[in-house]
Amino acid sequence: MYKIYIIEDDANISRLITEQLTKYQFQCYTVQQFHHIVEEFQAIQPHLVVMDINLPTYDGYFWSRKIRQLSTCPIIIVSARINDIDQVYGIENGADDFITKPFSLDVFMAKVNGLIRRTYGEYASSDSSIITIANTTLNTDTVRLQTAKQESLLTLKEMQLCKLLFDSYPNVVTRQELLSAIWDDETFVEENTLSVNIGRLRKKFEVIQSLLEIKTIRGLGYQLVEVEE
Incomplete structure (x- = not known):
């Protein structure tokens, strides 16, 4: 079962994402302490991270950089920010994809499943060279x-x-x-x-x-x- 770490401070959105992922047999972990995201990430060792930008203490760009220093685990940013510069900045700081709120759950699941397949599933490269x-x-x-x-x-x-x-x-x-x-x-x-x-x-x-x-x-x-x- 693939593990998803959800870093979102809006309880309703976090619950919605968790319910949707759980329905498709993903094991979900929601952030517990926003100032200990790196420690939680290391403890969970997730296969994918869902990251909001506007977070307490430090923003999602900061935590994406921190996670990227430790792992190549895919990161999807989910944010209400719709400017191109926000999307560019997210990708430049280590994210693999960017979804703007409000978003379609079908699109969200397509992106999650696509990254999982590319990284770990049938489309993952077996050529380690x-x-x-x-x-x-x-x-x-x-x-x-x-x-x-x-x-x-x-x-x-x-x-x-x-x-x-x-x-x-x-x-x-x-x-x-x-x-x-x-x-x-x-x-x-x-x-x-x-x-x-x-x-x-x-x-x-x-x-x-x-x-x-x-x-x-x-x-x-x-x-x-x-x-x-």
């Missing part, structure tokens, strides 16, 4: 992108995108291919979600001083290319 191009190595066992100088921990989405780009090198991967491979139903994906994840991945290539970069091919998709030192 090390891929090296130029001076850069993608290690899917440790979920890290690294060079001889530095390394960076990837989120689940970043690793999946990175692996597709590595596997396709030096060919172009279309946006449609990336969306279809990473998200079960691209109908439910916010328009800028792929762009944000690609942008965040680009920064990690820069941080580790990689000789690779992700090039945008206008009107088509993305291509992993080697740049000169």
